[in-house]
Amino acid sequence: QTVVTQEPSFSVSPGGTVTLTCGLSSGSVSTSYYPSWYQQTPGQAPRTLFYSTNTRSSGVPDRFSASILGNKAALTITGAQADDDSDYYCVLYMGSGIWVFGGGTRLTVL
């Protein structure tokens, strides 16, 4: 069974840039996996950031961007703020009506 992989944790300084990735235990992520990204702060429901690789959801600040980098999907935060201290999850479409979440990345802004 293919596993969707994310870095367990990452840290970034306020104002810094960080790129979180979303890969596969076997194979490469392409736009055909239609990656989407979600942000979740502790105790809150998730919030949608991006879908279909790089389409920004309503209200998402433009310091967030998404893309395919090499063989992974990527979420980049440019000019990180304290509010960005959250968990980030990607989802990949495996086909045949099956979607899988990655394990999530805990981003610390300090």
Next chain:
Amino acid sequence: EVHLVQSGAEVKKPGESLKISCKGSGYSFTSYWIGWVRQMPGKGLEWMGIIYPGDSDTRYSPSFKGQVTISADKSINTAYLQWSSLKASDTAMYYCARFKWEKGGWFDPWGQGTLVTASS
């Protein structure tokens, strides 16, 4: 504005049945899928399944097929997630979200979550 409002927290004993709900408003309920996502304590998000209220077409993650039932009542714009016999391991937060199945698929927006506790 699109809203999804979930039913309140539940405390049940293992072996009991349970049905939690998710009511949509602000959009055509029968034109979008509704999905369910599990989050066990201290863990990540898990994709459970989706339903299209327009015709009740339902898709389950292999991990959840046979463990839960997803249904919908389009007359009252409400989707449901139910268990016939809860296990202690079903203790988790459950989120519903509107799901757009187009060029892949994505959740947006999300309900506030329903905490289910199954404990003797």
